[in-house]
Amino acid sequence: MAGIPAARAVRVHTLSATMQRSMPRRTWREAFATYASPSALALLLLGFAAGLPMVLVFSTLSVWLREAGVARETIGYASLIGLAYAFKWVWSPLLDQWRLPLLGRLGRRRSWLALSQLLVAVGLAGMALFDPQTHLGWLIAVAVLVAFASATQDIALDAYRLEIAENTQQAALAACYTTGYRVAMLLASAGALFVAEGFGSVGNNYLYPAWASTYLLFALLMLPGLLTTLWMREPPVPQQTQQAAARYGLTHQLVSVLVLIVLLISVPAMFTQLYHSGVDGVFSSQVTLLDLLLDDRAFLRFTLYTVLTVLCLSSFGRRGLAPVLTPISDFIQRYRWQALVLLGLIATYRMSDTVMGVMANVFYVDLGFSKEQIASVSKLFGLVMTLLGAGVGGLLIVRFGILPILFLGGLASAATNLLFAMLSGMGPNLEMLVFTISADNFSGGLATAAFVAYLSSLTNLQFSATQYALLSSIMLLLPRLIGGYSGVMVENLGYADFFLVTALIGVPTLLLIGLQWGRERRHTSSSPDTPGNPGTPTSAAPQAPRPTSTPE
Template sequence: MNSTNRSTNWFNTLAVYWQPGTRSMLFLGFSAGLPLLLVFGTLSYWLREAAIDRSTIGFLSWVALAYGFKWAWAPLVDRLKIPWLTASLGRRRAWMLLAQISVIFGLCGLAFSDPLQGLHRFAWLALLVAFSSATQDIAIDAYRIERAAVRLQGVMAANYMIGYRIAMIVSGGGALAIAQWASPNETGYYLNAWMFAYLAMATLMLVGVITVLLIKEPDVHPNPDTLEQEDVVDRIIEQQDWLPGVVRSFSEWFYGAVISPFADFIRRYGWHAILILALIATYRISDVVLGVISNVFYVDLGFTKREVAIVANVLGVIMTLLGAVLGGMMVTRVGVMRILLLGGILAASTNLLFAWLAGIGHNLAMLTLVISADNLSAGLATSAFIAYLSSLTNVSYSATQYALFSSVMLLLPKFVGGFSGVMVDGLGYVNFFLITASMGIPVLILILMAMRYLPPSRTPNQEAATEGA
């Protein structure tokens, strides 16, 4: 193949990012990313400026745990119909719209609340925003999986990440800037300034609302094997005449919505499910464990807040998005598993650069190189990983199964990351980073085992509709 043809093929791959199906993920990603900091970092800043004590702020941060437990109500998003909305929009768009309206309502409620006058009401409104935002995530993930085939999931994930990151910049620095602009003085607590900032954020949620109204509902149908399995159980339950009718009906629904998604995963993969879950639970361990202590590391090396803000927050975000785009293109061209392996290698090896930086000390050029490489590899790996998780789901249970996978993905890394400070105190930074790099070795072994032993996936999303994607 000559260079002209190769260039054309890569250009065609890049053009996929702006086709209607994939383009919509930019705006849905923005809608998903906007509420997160508004109930976490930005909200903490508001509360501290209002002179709320640190322990209370810490307890209030628990509202963000809703994102970690979204698997608990994901079955409802898969199976429960919303009156009028589901019939008008379809099950995915209906849940997205309901969640977005709830987020807007919660943000407006926060805007017109004063934590000094009613902290309990304030906390409940923050929980409403977090719960609604997590529900929106469930519905968007299911929509993304059902909207395009696996080969395009990397592109869909990359666009989603771009929108999500932009939204976090807006809801973090942007909201603080609006509150500062609306304040009559540089310092002091001004409730009206925060009201203006949160109303502005609520208005920006209309980006998601408009997108949901414009996009198409995915045209997918339940797997016949899945329906047959559910029918068998339904018939068994119906034969239990000693049970009241309402109990039999609820049992049938509960099996289909809650038990069947997990049973389906085990049934399709058998003992291989253990291998898959082990890979999901460890794939991001190198990145997450290092990330817990990274800002402390920068401070200990003597980097200023300005240096860290420019290099880590600005350049780092840019490199993450570039990596996401590159990862999405590579998944489209060469497949999920190869890029998953490449992402695993890069994620572990870039931790060695942190060990190198720890030995050098304060060096801005080296910091720039390390953060650029780390964020580029993280973006690439995340695109491939999201595409991989999407390939594992059955479209009959997209919301439930993906919510489970995404929760398993962070459970072990977050737990191990909690010991990162103890590890640094006992071993020093160089040895700590060498250990985090070595954590990637079992991951690479699991990927190679998955490539060799896992049977081809038989889920309908392998051939999901790609019209406009």
């Protein structure tokens, strides 16, 4: 629940001890002046535009579907819309190096921001045209468009934040972005529920025009972000990006994205078709390979996907994948075998609360809470606890380092799922709901603060946009895939056992954090003079400097 926005959190560059000593101290007046800069206002409004669409195609949409009588299993499958955020790294290099035609006059970053924001607004208005009781398929299809446009906006915003200011201003800009994002989440969740109920969709009295009007209203709320994109200035293009653009042309970029998409589709499809084919009959001499080729369609599809996979992995395919593989190879070269542990940690850290979060709003509705209660406790009060948890997490990180608080956040996020299991046996108990939501959102905020700092420490600024998109996508991929089956899990296990299972799947993450924590402590004790923050992996690759001026 609370962990979802971490995929979009601001990239905060971890400086070495030498660089920190060389940075001049600033007065309180200069520090507060950062919040009054045009950059801070731009990030506040852009953060608002980023926070709206994800909630509207995720948790708020699940309430709409449930009120319309859509089955829980279908709602669980519909949550797979969130996979767009998990695969945004696929096309992130395209945004780094290709300026759009026509809109490209706005600049490399602003053109992609304007296009994605227009698509989000049109998509939200399009969702309002379809009643899930009669046109569920069309509604989901338009929601997928919104998710892809929103993910594209995230990529452009991540890169924009990194390029508009020097290191000393990044924390203030991060705070502005997060504030706008959280306000948008509050409006798109609690606000949408209040608006839908105010328009007449109350309890069991489902009213499609009420939800349609709600989504049309929120489509209009994308206007401030679009106007901000048109108003702000384009940041300068970093030298590393100019060199990459000269090395990889537009055709190469498009081929890279196409080859990668084909590879991502063909590899899992190849194994799926092999499983459904009759290839086992060859080993028992019941059929021949010729029979399979002539009569077994699954085997034919397996053969086709195998050919596509081989072509993608051939020398031609590897050359085509160079724009995407370069940032990935940089990460692997820096961390080597340790990269496997890091990627496993990233892929599973938010699994416990993300899988649970898919069914959270459905659980509240099924338990008998009204939309007003859900909005007041889960959204309004929960938001305050999330921000409080994030603040406490930030203080603890400064005092104890990243990895101890990363472990604490992961433990708390998994353990609070047990409170939901207790609530499932108590019925619509408002006091228990307040306590459960408070603990869950506080732990989620704590975990988010630690996880953002950890992801930031792993990225090389030279490839920051692509690497951050990749790491945040890996964070969402496995939880989103498993979350798609959350409705099936609830139907088969019941809510109490479902919450117990989601708590247990947080245990492997804690083991990985413990492994990494122990390694870092041994490394620190053996190399006490090594610069860097305790508990933070030290990058061997040189970090590119930030720009020294803002675009405004």
